[in-house]
Amino acid sequence: MATSEKPRPSWELQPQKGLEGKAVEAGAGAGPEAAAERRRIVRNVAVLSAAFMVHFTAFQGAGNLQSSVNAEKGLGTAALATIYASLILSNVFLPVLVIRWLGCKWAVAVSLVAYMPYIAAHFHAGWATLIPAAAVVGLGGGPLWCAKCTYLTVVARSFSQSSGETSDVVIVRFMGIFFMIFQFAQVWGNLISSLVFSTGEEADNKLTGDLGDVCGANYYAPDATAPNATNASPPSAAEINTVAGIYLGCMVLAVLIVALGVDSLSRYNENDREGSGSGLSGVRLLAVTLRLLRKKNQLLLLPLTIFLGIEQAFIGADFTAAFVSCAWGISNIGYVMICYGVVNSVSAVGAGWLVKLTGRMPVVVGATILHAGLLVTLLLWRPHSDDRVTYFVISGLWGACDGVWLVQVNAMCGILFPGEEEAAFSNFRLWESLGYIVAYAYSAYIITYAKIYVLLVFLAAGVGLYVVIEISEKKRLAKVSP
Numbered sequence: 001m002a003t004s005e006k007p008r009p010s011w012e013l014q015p016q017k018g019l020e021g022k023a024v025e026a027g028a029g030a031g032p033e034a035a036a037e038r039r040r041i042v043r044n045v046a047v048l049s050a051a052f053m054v055h056f057t058a059f060q061g062a063g064n065l066q067s068s069v070n071a072e073k074g075l076g077t078a079a080l081a082t083i084y085a086s087l088i089l090s091n092v093f094l095p096v097l098v099i100r101w102l103g104c105k106w107a108v109a110v111s112l113v114a115y116m117p118y119i120a121a122h123f124h125a126g127w128a129t130l131i132p133a134a135a136v137v138g139l140g141g142g143p144l145w146c147a148k149c150t151y152l153t154v155v156a157r158s159f160s161q162s163s164g165e166t167s168d169v170v171i172v173r174f175m176g177i178f179f180m181i182f183q184f185a186q187v188w189g190n191l192i193s194s195l196v197f198s199t200g201e202e203a204d205n206k207l208t209g210d211l212g213d214v215c216g217a218n219y220y221a222p223d224a225t226a227p228n229a230t231n232a233s234p235p236s237a238a239e240i241n242t243v244a245g246i247y248l249g250c251m252v253l254a255v256l257i258v259a260l261g262v263d264s265l266s267r268y269n270e271n272d273r274e275g276s277g278s279g280l281s282g283v284r285l286l287a288v289t290l291r292l293l294r295k296k297n298q299l300l301l302l303p304l305t306i307f308l309g310i311e312q313a314f315i316g317a318d319f320t321a322a323f324v325s326c327a328w329g330i331s332n333i334g335y336v337m338i339c340y341g342v343v344n345s346v347s348a349v350g351a352g353w354l355v356k357l358t359g360r361m362p363v364v365v366g367a368t369i370l371h372a373g374l375l376v377t378l379l380l381w382r383p384h385s386d387d388r389v390t391y392f393v394i395s396g397l398w399g400a401c402d403g404v405w406l407v408q409v410n411a412m413c414g415i416l417f418p419g420e421e422e423a424a425f426s427n428f429r430l431w432e433s434l435g436y437i438v439a440y441a442y443s444a445y446i447i448t449y450a451k452i453y454v455l456l457v458f459l460a461a462g463v464g465l466y467v468v469i470e471i472s473e474k475k476r477l478a479k480v481s482p
Helices: 032-062 072-093 094-112 114-123 127-163 169-182 185-203 237-261 283-294 297-327 330-358 360-380 387-417 422-442 450-480
Strands: none
Touching: 032 094, 032 127, 032 185, 032 237, 032 297, 072 094, 072 127, 072 237, 072 297, 072 422, 094 127, 094 237, 094 297, 094 422, 114 127, 114 422, 114 450, 127 169, 127 422, 169 283, 169 330, 169 387, 185 237, 185 330, 185 387, 283 297, 283 422, 297 330, 297 360, 297 387, 297 422, 330 360, 330 387, 330 422, 360 387, 387 450, 422 450
16 A cells, blocks of 8 residues: 655744744754753753643552542542543533643743642542542643643754654653653652651550451442441541642742743744644644544553553552552552652663663563563552562562553654644543543442453553554554555
8 A cells, every 4th residue: 555754843843933033943963052052952851741740740649548538528639530530521611621721831830829729629639629629620721731831842842853753762761761751740749758657656556467458459439438347447527638748849849940941942943843733723623633533643652651651540549559558558549659660760861861772562462471570460469568679679670560561552642743733632631531530430330350350451551552552653664664
């Protein structure tokens, strides 16, 4: 079948302009001005990443505690499901509109504010406060993540033109840098909660020995609410309020970092990107997002994207509740998730460099084998209150796998759909959110080993179709190459 090469996007044909209006020709990597511009791009990537880290120190720290702190009648997981249900609507309707109105920088800043009511609701957590605030988070999440991904992709292409490297390599590297810094949110957010909650540690660890009959793969949330059934002793209201206050301060700081420290994307010809949605309005803006679902590569990415949402929901809600909180105690969740965050950060940047050396496929295959091994281990392991090293090993290796999935899937969205970043990343967040919703929706109603089997099925399907994409792309490039 004949394959025609897609026309190059406008940013690859036109010279880039700096803030002073001076053109930087594509591939012109020499000279102090070009080097200074590359340093400025790297600084923008680092500052934006730091803002996300500070912000999600609060959000992820709170999210990891929901299934344990707000466990009564499934309030915590219901709030998390609400966030991602709202995020689906947000991803479909809002990203292109908000980015068009505000630009990527201010879309990020305004979207960060939408998360604040969710943290404030923890001062009086209940169905009437937490659920509406969770819905607002979802509305802000779509524009936030789409603007972030678009920003990184556009500045990566500008950097590649100046440095002479291929844009694919720079996109993966910048995604790796972002997630390396971003995932340290797991460290600080969980450290804050663990230090505050450690004052009630004497109430934990009432039960010792093999708890595999009620914890681990055999954990079932309704049974765990019975008195003395597990080691999950809830923190006091004063401790929860202290953590919420610290988290709210983090979110305010993140908005200030973006507002004062990140350059506008107009510096890099933001409005010259074909297919970006610029200049469209009404239903046509929505079509920019939805029309990608007609493309084969977008459809083939869906199972792996959904898996990404399910596996992140599992480690943050089910692993923390069924294994850590149940068998070891709530005050230890933060320490275990710190390990996850540190390894995730290292994996994110390491995956970018490994891809440069080995290509994408070996990295993806290695992560698949490791992740499948972890899931089988969770099916067989009977958690014990003294198995402390095991908790950290599992969370760390899970973080290593997640770092690979985050970088590779995000990078593939930018690589496969140049000029349509908003639509591609909007679809990514939409289907990842669906994975979160599915996982949180059944979290309180099915036993843990059934959730692990679901993960195994999506992992196998997602990676299998990802391999199909890689093979078809190699064939396509072979046909268009001279």
